[in-house]
Amino acid sequence: MENIQDHTKELEGKVALVTGGTKGIGKAIADRLAIAGAKVIVTARNHPGQTESDHHFIAADLSGPEGVAKVAEEIAELFGGVDILINNMGANTFPGGGFSTLTDEHWNQALQINLLSSVRLDRALLPQMLAQKSGVIIHISSTSGMLPIWESTMAYSSAKAALNAYSKTLSGEVANQGVRVITVSPGLNKTQAMATFLEELSQNAGITVEEMTQNLMARLGGVPLGRMAEPEETAELVYFLVSPKASYITGANYIIDGGNLPVV
Template structure:
């Protein structure tokens, strides 16, 4: 019987980029792909605090077109292009409160961060995949893209819904060229950012962190599994979709939500 290490080498010889790969879900994905044998590049706006990184790091603000071009050039020159692109950056930057709380600037910031950054990075790195007629692109979206909460994340939800539609359209265009495009939509996930959000809300409400989380979950209909996802659980799905085991999968959006979305 093969050892676990040998079983996890199905990405050997592949080069992957994980945006936002220094913490949370992105870090878990980068580590998982590396365990599977891939050479992993990570990017974020600022260099992480760790002095010894497990992956090759390139600083880039993907909301800035020039920095996206510079990142793509560095990857193409040093690594000869990519086999796997994980568009993971994103987050809520706009306030809650519904439509009247959102200015044009809020909408533009949310679209830049959660939609246009992925679009411009795909555009910059796709030519080498097309030339090889091979590649996998995975967009990390959000359950908010299919279940928006108007008082909490309206602009974010709209930007992620746009990412979902773009991902589907791109998958249809690129499938005949040997490139698979998929979407993964996590729900509440136990990341440092989520913990900060819960602790801040708990301090205001006077409840414990667990009580605060359950209260937040109840407002959106509850999580049937009763807990948040762990980053490694999202990473396991992303790894599978990037691997040869998923070679016939493209165009789909996979929810990692503990059952929160009440649709078939």
């Protein structure tokens, strides 16, 4: 995006961790926080290769406790801790078709990736925030946690719904200790992961990607703005929420979906 107007360095001196920060929404968030002056750490299972980014990269698989421990140890050694934690890691890589296609392994993977990775990182990095009596944790959820589709997102939606409940609960525990905890629930974003998801669905259905995209948007009830979000648009919301401008916001779930979710 080229419409970012605020180039102030209001996050100068802050250290931010963005999980899954090498592509898609995570990369957009990492880049936006860096523009605002934060020192940004990103994690992913594999190094993104050639990049012009100055973000500190940690290779780790956060779907298990070993990867979380590795990230926490390196951050403690090099940075002492973080002021901002963006739990962006998540994936919907599980079979569609409803309950009968999902094994115990699929359910366990969905919970490990979309819920427990955040729980473990919070548990590892939150004590330092509490000690300094300041910090912000953002859990990147999904509107799928509130608008599940049995054909394609059963396990993913269930894990994200659990993440929403956990995030709200944690916010109440730590609010009076100076730490804010917020959930952001994007709708459809124009990312490579979404493109891959739509391509797999279209192949299984025997239709074009364009037809599947329209079918998915219709299945969700339509998107009033008529398009997917750019990742940078979601990143702008996250940036606002971690900034001093949002100092009175905690415990909320911010939906950014182009008007799709049919609830008041």
